[in-house]
Amino acid sequence: MPVGTQGTVKALRHPDLEEAGAEIMLSNTYHLLLRPGDELIARRGGLHRFIGWKRPILTDSGGYQVFSLADRCAITEEGADFRSHLDGARQMLTPERATDVQARLGSDIAMVLDECLAFPATHEAAASSMRRSIRWAERGRRRMMELRGGSVDGVQVSNLGQAQFGIVQGGVFEDLRAESADSTVAIGFEGYAIGGLSVGEPNEQMYSVAEAVTRRLPSDQPRYLMGAGTPEDLIECVARGVDMFDCVMPTRNARNGQLFTSQGRVNIKNARYAEDDRPLDPACQCYTCRHHSRAYLRHLFMAGEMTAGALNTLHNLSFYLDTMRRIRDAIAFRTFDRFRQEFLLSSSHLSLDS
Amino acid sequence: MPVGTQGTVKALRHPDLEEAGAEIMLSNTYHLLLRPGDELIARRGGLHRFIGWKRPILTDSGGYQVFSLADRCAITEEGADFRSHLDGARQMLTPERATDVQARLGSDIAMVLDECLAFPATHEAAASSMRRSIRWAERGRRRMMELRGGSVDGVQVSNLGQAQFGIVQGGVFEDLRAESADSTVAIGFEGYAIGGLSVGEPNEQMYSVAEAVTRRLPSDQPRYLMGAGTPEDLIECVARGVDMFDCVMPTRNARNGQLFTSQGRVNIKNARYAEDDRPLDPACQCYTCRHHSRAYLRHLFMAGEMTAGALNTLHNLSFYLDTMRRIRDAIAFRTFDRFRQEFLLSSSHLSLDS
Numbered sequence: 001m002p003v004g005t006q007g008t009v010k011a012l013r014h015p016d017l018e019e020a021g022a023e024i025m026l027s028n029t030y031h032l033l034l035r036p037g038d039e040l041i042a043r044r045g046g047l048h049r050f051i052g053w054k055r056p057i058l059t060d061s062g063g064y065q066v067f068s069l070a071d072r073c074a075i076t077e078e079g080a081d082f083r084s085h086l087d088g089a090r091q092m093l094t095p096e097r098a099t100d101v102q103a104r105l106g107s108d109i110a111m112v113l114d115e116c117l118a119f120p121a122t123h124e125a126a127a128s129s130m131r132r133s134i135r136w137a138e139r140g141r142r143r144m145m146e147l148r149g150g151s152v153d154g155v156q157v158s159n160l161g162q163a164q165f166g167i168v169q170g171g172v173f174e175d176l177r178a179e180s181a182d183s184t185v186a187i188g189f190e191g192y193a194i195g196g197l198s199v200g201e202p203n204e205q206m207y208s209v210a211e212a213v214t215r216r217l218p219s220d221q222p223r224y225l226m227g228a229g230t231p232e233d234l235i236e237c238v239a240r241g242v243d244m245f246d247c248v249m250p251t252r253n254a255r256n257g258q259l260f261t262s263q264g265r266v267n268i269k270n271a272r273y274a275e276d277d278r279p280l281d282p283a284c285q286c287y288t289c290r291h292h293s294r295a296y297l298r299h300l301f302m303a304g305e306m307t308a309g310a311l312n313t314l315h316n317l318s319f320y321l322d323t324m325r326r327i328r329d330a331i332a333f334r335t336f337d338r339f340r341q342e343f344l345l346s347s348s349h350l351s352l353d354s
Numbered sequence: 355m356p357v358g359t360q361g362t363v364k365a366l367r368h369p370d371l372e373e374a375g376a377e378i379m380l381s382n383t384y385h386l387l388l389r390p391g392d393e394l395i396a397r398r399g400g401l402h403r404f405i406g407w408k409r410p411i412l413t414d415s416g417g418y419q420v421f422s423l424a425d426r427c428a429i430t431e432e433g434a435d436f437r438s439h440l441d442g443a444r445q446m447l448t449p450e451r452a453t454d455v456q457a458r459l460g461s462d463i464a465m466v467l468d469e470c471l472a473f474p475a476t477h478e479a480a481a482s483s484m485r486r487s488i489r490w491a492e493r494g495r496r497r498m499m500e501l502r503g504g505s506v507d508g509v510q511v512s513n514l515g516q517a518q519f520g521i522v523q524g525g526v527f528e529d530l531r532a533e534s535a536d537s538t539v540a541i542g543f544e545g546y547a548i549g550g551l552s553v554g555e556p557n558e559q560m561y562s563v564a565e566a567v568t569r570r571l572p573s574d575q576p577r578y579l580m581g582a583g584t585p586e587d588l589i590e591c592v593a594r595g596v597d598m599f600d601c602v603m604p605t606r607n608a609r610n611g612q613l614f615t616s617q618g619r620v621n622i623k624n625a626r627y628a629e630d631d632r633p634l635d636p637a638c639q640c641y642t643c644r645h646h647s648r649a650y651l652r653h654l655f656m657a658g659e660m661t662a663g664a665l666n667t668l669h670n671l672s673f674y675l676d677t678m679r680r681i682r683d684a685i686a687f688r689t690f691d692r693f694r695q696e697f698l699l700s701s702s703h704l705s706l707d708s
Contacts, residue, residue: 006653006654006657006659007650007653007654008654008659008661009661010659010660010661011365011660011661011664012661013641013661013664013665014645031657035653035656035657036628036649036652036653036656040628040629040649043629044629044631044647044649050647050649050650050653051650052645052646052647052650274390274394275394275397275398277398287367291368291406292406293398293404293406295390295394295398295404296361296404296405296406298390299360299361299389299390299404300360300361300362302389302390303360303361303385303389305360305362305364306364306365306660306663306664307362307363307364307365307366307367309660310365310367310660310664311367
């Protein structure tokens with residue numbers, strides 16, 4: 001899922017995403033809640049109508065940004081008390097409010113509010129935080145059922161078909177992850193996410209936790225690894241049962257000139273590309289690779305042109321979405337193991353710069 | 355002509371320009387000379403191939419930016435001695451070098467180097483500066499003829515069909531403008547530009563100088579007013595014989611949230627648009643107006659999204675290019691006078707904000 005934090009993927013227009021093969025966009029509840037506001041968006045008919053995007057949208061709960069971005073965040077059993085990073089206004093995000101806000105936004109998939117744990121954490125801290133997240137998940141699910149039943153005053157529900165996903169926490173501890181997965185499944189959601197990974201732990205640890213969790217989740221419901229990762233991470237985690245991902249890496253790195261190609265990673269500001277007339281990735285069919293040279297992309301980046309952000313984002317998203325498409329094809333053709341081996345043996349994770 | 359200073363119109367891709375109806379792009383010699391360099395561009399096969407734009411390109415001489423943007427510019431009869439605003443490197447721009455650099459860029463229309471006079475200027479200063487511009491124009495034209503004859507070593511000519519335009523100067527003084535026009539036409543160019551207007555003088559003065567100059571220029575060759583202006587300026591100056599324009603107004607104002615519409619000017623950050631579900635300009639057929647509301651455009655602008663720059667630029671350029679298309683149609687149908695009256699009586703030059 002490309003990340004469209006504030007209702008747009010940065011530097012792109014929606015048809016660019018569709019052309020790159022995006023089937024769903026992620027937007028961030030925290031940002032939209034503060035600006036332009038969930039009630040304003042509900043009055044516009046919900047997020048889809050407000051931003052003019054017809055395909056599905058997943059919204060997060062807002063919790064991750066409250067913990068990482070907001071000023072003076074204080075967490076209690078009730079929820080997270082914080083101040084807006086924009087204007088300092090005091091806000092309270094509870095499991096119920098996170099559910100209400102996403103109901104107003106009318107995304108297709110809403111996430112429950114969970115507590116985001118710093119890495120590393122002790123077993124005790126991880127256990128305590130995970131159990132609070134379970135209690136919050138129960139409250140979030142109850143609220144969702146009330147909203148579906150039409151019994152909540154003051155909340156304009158923009159999308160009657162909205163699904164809700166639970167989130168498995170528990171840090172890097174397999175016993176806690178198992179407890180969290182079982183408890184979350186016991187509450188019952190339309191899909192399940194794995195939170196609290198891709199936060200600084202070693203890759204192998206992320207993979208083994210993902211594998212341990214997906215085994216305990218229903219295989220006939222979506223399993224979503226939040227916040228990962230590199231193209232290799234996607235393949236390794238699909239191999240372990242993950243269906244869905246989101247990450248700012250393709251879009252943020254693109255704006256910083258870090259590009260993913262089938263031949264290796266490219267830092268486009270490197271002087272070696274100044275007179276390189278080849279396309280960024282000869283194997284890529286995106287607009288950028290079909291029309292422009294590395295030399296031109298380097299020039300635009302060095303000159304600080306906004307167009308560089310657009311062309312680079314278009315390419316990186318195309319590379320990511322094409323990788324996911326190839327994964328799906330390989331699974332359908334029962335050639336996933338070979339695809340995985342070839343991808344990991346290819347040079348795509350190395351730097352082309354040196 | 356949309357302005358693509360460094361080889362791209364800011365925030366857009368080339369197909370956006372074509373869709374908006376752009377038949378030619380302007381690029382700035384000063385910027386390209388300093389970065390990535392005219393010789394690098396010549397090695398790529400010229401500016402068209404380097405940037406991947408197939409339609410015509412006009413390049414300016416670089417003089418205007420040398421006088422306004424460079425550090426420590428000193429003008430002598432030989433040319434302009436200056437330091438790059440990027441790295442302080444000392445450079446010399448002479449009429450010959452301005453011609454050589456544009457030959458390497460391979461634009462379709464090159465401009466002679468002229469001296470840009472500050473407004474206001476005395477008659478004496480304007481006369482002296484204008485006569486130096488004439489001497490520079492003679493040198494620039496001589497160099498162009500040598501380049502066409504293939505007798506200049508060390509200059510890779512990227513476009514054998516490149517045209518060269520002379521520039522009429524003389525400030526706001528009709529006698530000087532007449533002298534400049536006659537002298538420039540006597541040298542002989544493929545087209546003629548009017549420089550030194552749209553620099554702070556009253557509109558009526560710009561119009562009367564433009565009219566006085568176009569009368570003395572060959573009517574069967576292009577007449578180009580440099581650096582203007584508002585949509586009203588375009589119409590008023592077409593009425594006075596001008597064929598071509600360039601201006602950063604549609605693109606720069608777009609990035610600042612100043613939008614041109616058939617109903618009036620819109621400052622999109624105005625709070626009155628926060629819940630305005632109407633398209634920016636219901637009469638406009640551009641991508642932005644067909645797909646998005648004022649409320650969404652305001653949200654993107656307030657949130658500082660790069661997508662705002664792209665959507666706003668797309669609209670403003672469409673409005674300008676559509677205005678020029680309507681002017682051409684009106685001329686062809688012999689209804690220009692009525693079109694001009696109706697446009698000036700319309701509310702498009704007023705603010706919609708209040």
